[in-house]
Amino acid sequence: MTSLVKPLKIAGVGYNVPGSVVSNNDLTKLYETSDEWIYTRTGIKERRVVSGEQDAVDLGYEASKMAIENAGLTPEDIDCIIGASSAPPEVYSLACNVQSKLQIPNKIPAFDLTAACTGLIYALQVAKGMIGSGIYKTILIVASDNNSKLVDWTDRGTSILFGDGAGALVVTESDDGIDDIIRLNISADGNIGHYISLRYPSNNCPLVEQSSKIDDGKIHMAGKDVYKFAVTTVPKYVEECISEANLKAEDIDYLIPHQANQRIIEAIQQRLKYPDEKVISNIKYYGNTSAASIPIALAEGVKQGKIKLGSTAILCGFGAGMTWGAAIVRLRQGIC
DSSP states (O other), rough: OOOOOOOEEEEEEEEOSSSSEEEEEHHHTTTSSOHHHHHHHHHHEEEOOOTTTTOOHHHHHHHHHHHHHHTTTTTGGEEEHHHHHHHOSSSHHHHHHHHHHTOOOOOOEEEEEEEEEGHHHHHHHHHHHHHHTOOOSEEEEEEEEEGGTSSSSHHHHHHBBBBBBEEEEEEEESSSOOOOOOEEEEEEEEEGGGEOOOOOOOOOOTTTTTOOOOOOSSOOOOOOHHHHHHHHHHHHHHHHHHHHOOOOOOOOOOOOOSSHHHHHHHHHHHHTTTOOOGGGGOOOHEEEEEGGGHHHHHHHHHHHTTTTTTTEEEEEEETTTTEEEEEEEEOOOOOO
16 A cells, blocks of 8 residues: 655755854853863854844844755745744744745745754654645745843853854655655653743733742753753664664764754764764854754755765754654755
C-alpha cells in the first residue's frame, strides 16, 4: 500500500547576524570579569548584538531573504511562515512581521511557536506534518532572537552567554520522493521549566487582589542545573534518535548542536565519539543565539565549506521550558 504522507525537502538555508561585536574584553567595562574567565567556562570569545532600532524582525527578514533566494524561489512562492523565537520583539508576532517585510501579497498564514532554543526543531516537526498531509507545499521557517535586549547586563552569570542572530530554512514538498527528515524527535519536561525563565512585567486588574511577584522581563537561569540537565539528557537523546533511525553514530556526517556552551557541545561529541571535523561549532564568535543558533551554524557551515553537501547531519538542541529535540536530516546540493 502506497503511503499518502508527502516527503519534505530542505530547499534553502540562510542566516544573518548584527554588525556590532561585543568581546569578552568589552564586558570588563560592565562588571568584574576577564576574557580567560568567560572563555574557559563557555567557549565564547565574542557575541553579536543589535544596535539602535534593529531587532529580531530585521535579522529574521534578512535570513529569510537569503534562504528563499538559495532555494531558487521568490517570496510569492511561500505558502506559510513559521516563526521560532524565545521572545520576539512583539508578541504578535515574529512571523507576521517577517511576512510584512517580505511584502508577500498573498494572505498566507504566519504564526510563531515558542520552544526557546529548541524552536527550530519543533518548527521542523510542525512543517513536516503540514507538508506531509498536503496542507502546504512551501514553508518558510524563520528562527530569530535578540537576547541582548532581554538579559540583565549587570548579571555576569547570564549576560556573558547570549548574542543575537537569525537563521531560516525553506522546506518544500519533495519532488523526487525522498524525505530529507530521516528522523525527528521532540520532548519537554515542564517540571524543570524554572531552570530558565523570562516573565514579562505585568499588573493585575486594579479591582482585584494584586500579585506579590515582581517580573522584570529579563532572562534568569539556574546555570548549574541547566548544565547538568544538558550534558546528561541531550547526548542520550541524540543516541536514541540515531538508533531509532536504524543508524549508527558513524553513519551521520555532521553534528550541528545548539550553541549554548562549548563544554556541552563537547559532551555530546564525546558520547558519539566524533572527531572535531564532524562537529559544527561557532559559539566562539556568536554566543548563544537561542532558536537561531542551529540554523546559523548550519547555513554558515555550508557557506564556509565546513559542511559538504550531499551529506547527513543531526541537529540537536535544548531550551527553556524545558524543551529538547533532535533531527537527522539530509543536506542536498544547492541549499546555500
